[in-house]
Amino acid sequence: xxxxIWLDTFITLAETGHFTRTAEQRFMTQPGVSxxxxxxxxxxxxxxxxxxxxGIQLTEQGRRVFEYAKSQQHQEQNFIASLKFDEPYEGKCxxxxxxxxxxxxxxxxxxxxxxxxxxxxxxxxxxxxxILSGIINGTFxxxxxxxxxxxxxxxxxxxxxxxxxxxxxxxxxxHCRLFADSQKNTHIVDTLNTLGLINHPDAVHYLQRYxxxxxxxxxxxxxxxxxxxxxxxxxxxxxxxxxxxxxxxxVLPSSTLDFVDxxxxxxxxxxxxxxxxxxxxxxxxxxxxxxxxxxxxDTIREVLK
Numbered sequence: 001x002x003x004x005i006w007l008d009t010f011i012t013l014a015e016t017g018h019f020t021r022t023a024e025q026r027f028m029t030q031p032g033v034s035x036x037x038x039x040x041x042x043x044x045x046x047x048x049x050x051x052x053x054x055g056i057q058l059t060e061q062g063r064r065v066f067e068y069a070k071s072q073q074h075q076e077q078n079f080i081a082s083l084k085f086d087e088p089y090e091g092k093c094x095x096x097x098x099x100x101x102x103x104x105x106x107x108x109x110x111x112x113x114x115x116x117x118x119x120x121x122x123x124x125x126x127x128x129x130x131i132l133s134g135i136i137n138g139t140f141x142x143x144x145x146x147x148x149x150x151x152x153x154x155x156x157x158x159x160x161x162x163x164x165x166x167x168x169x170x171x172x173x174x175h176c177r178l179f180a181d182s183q184k185n186t187h188i189v190d191t192l193n194t195l196g197l198i199n200h201p202d203a204v205h206y207l208q209r210y211x212x213x214x215x216x217x218x219x220x221x222x223x224x225x226x227x228x229x230x231x232x233x234x235x236x237x238x239x240x241x242x243x244x245x246x247x248x249x250x251v252l253p254s255s256t257l258d259f260v261d262x263x264x265x266x267x268x269x270x271x272x273x274x275x276x277x278x279x280x281x282x283x284x285x286x287x288x289x290x291x292x293x294x295x296x297x298d299t300i301r302e303v304l305k
Contacts, residue, residue, distance in 0.1 A: 002040065002043055002044070003039070003040070003043070004072070005036065006036045006037075006039055006040040006043070007040065007065075007068075007069040007072065007073075008026075008069075008073075009022065009026055009028070009033055009036040009037065009040075010036070010037060010040055010048065010065065010066065010069055011066065011069050011070060011073065012025050012026055013033065013037065013049070013056065014049075014056075014058055014062070014066045017055050017056055018054060018055055018056070019033050019034065019054075019056070020054070037049060040065070044061065044065060046059070046061040047059050047061065047062075048061055048062035048065055049062050086290050086291045086292075087118070087291065087292065088291040088292055088294060088295060089116035089118060089119055089292060089295065090116070090118035090119065090292060091118070091119070091120065091290060091292045092120040092122060093119065093120065093121055093122065093141075093142070093292055093293055093295075093296045094122040094124060094140055094141055094142065095109070095121075095122070095123050095124070095140075095142050095143070095144065095296060095300070096123075096124040096125075096126050096130075096131040096134055096135075096140040096142070096143040096144070097123065097124075097125065097126075097131070097143065097144040097145075098125065098126075098127070098128070098144070098145075098146075098202065098236075098253075099125045099235075099236030099237075100162070100236060100252060100253040100255060100256050101144050101162075101253075101279070101304075102123050102125050103236070103255070103256070103258075103259045104255055104303055104304065105123070105144075105299070105300050105303050105304070106121075106123050108299050108300075108302070108303045109121045109123065109296065109299055109300075111299075112295055112296070112299055116295070119292060119295070121296075124140065125236075127201045127202065128145045128146060128147075128202070128205075131143040131144075131145050131282070132145065132149055132151065132154060132282070135153075135154050135282055135283060135284060136151070136153045136154060136284070138284075141283060141289055141293070142281065142282075142283055142289065142293060142296065142297070143281070143282045143283070144159065144279060144280070144281055144282070144300065145279070145280055145282055146162065146277040146278065146279060146280070147277065147278060147280070148278070148280060149280070149282060152285070153284065153285070154282050154283070154284065154285065155282065155283060155284070155285040155286070156280040156281065156282045157280060157281045157282075158278060158279075158280055159278075159279040159280060159281050159300065159301060159304050159305075160278075160279055160301075160304045160305050161276035161277065161278055161279065162253050162255070162276060162277045162278075162279050162304075163253065163254040163255070163274065163275070163276050164206055164209065164210055164251055164252070164253060164254065164275045164276065164277060165251065165252060165253070165254035165256075165257070165268040165269075166210055166214075166249065166251050166268065166269040166271070167240065167243055167249060167250055167251065167252060167256075167257070167266055167267070167268055167269075168191065168195065168243065168249045168266070168267055168268075168269060169195070169243055169244060169245065169246040169247075169249070169265065169266065169267075170264075170265050170266055170267045171246060171265070172191070172195065172246045187218060188216070188218060188219065188269060189218045189219065189221060189222060191249070192222060192227070192249055193222075193227070193228060195230065195246075195247075195248045195249045196227070196228035196229055196230030196231075196247075196248045196249075197224075197227050197228065197229050197230060197248055197249065197250060198229075198230055198231050198232075198233070198239060198242050198243050198247065198248035198249065198250040199229050199231065199232040199233075199250075200232065200233055200234055200236075200239050200250065200252075201234055203250055203251060204224045204225060206251035206252065206277075207222075207224040207227075207251045208224050209275065209277060210251050210271075210275050211224065213273060213275045213276075214271035214272060214273055214275050215271060215272035215273035216271050216272055219271075229248075230242070230247050230248035231247060231248055236252075236256065237259075237260070239252065239256075240252070240256065240257075240260050240262055240263075240266060241262060243262075243266060244262035244265040244266055245265075253277075254268060279304060281297060281300065
């Protein structure tokens, strides 16, 4: 590979046609310029310039080296310019989040894509652990997760709170109220134990947080890890179907009810304290995402606020 410093000196010499002016422009001594040209000729194994008094004339090989050096210079300049070129409304944006969050943000992100057709929106639905590992290994550039990540490889920005709902079948709860009216002491814990949990990838985590923050002493007697399970499904759009049919209960972000057809057959338990989970936008620390991600971030914040 030809030394780029020698090539730069040679370009200046070919353009000025003079060793002294080349030395002035390159902030070098004239012997230093001569040394660069000599080393370049040795590397090319041919004579590149003919000295004519105080001036020079390029040989045929010299003209070819000059053309090569200029093309390399232009290529480098274009490459550096491309690194600085960052259109805010053009390119691929990948966002990883839970299914519940995807339901809320995807329509707004699509609206941005309609507004800016050169944007390419990709939403990857994944559990929290997959999102974290994806950010760390570079699979994802931007993620949305619950709770602050306790890993140095990830930086986070607070977005807002996600309300959690303890969701039960409406008809079953009406039935339980009848028992309560007849003084059989049916309460929420009996209801949950009777129904059993419709499990999903985040169900135990959500239930643990719900029990911890709801302020309900009765719920504190439930152990989510040993609670009866009445089924499992990992598709968000399907989780509330068995609940609506009276086959169990579950815990999900309350916003999920806005996107299902069976909401009229469900009810949300009203705890003493409202239960929420903090949401964080995550990326690799000290990294600067392309400008187009500012549009995505602003859109997500507006939806989740």
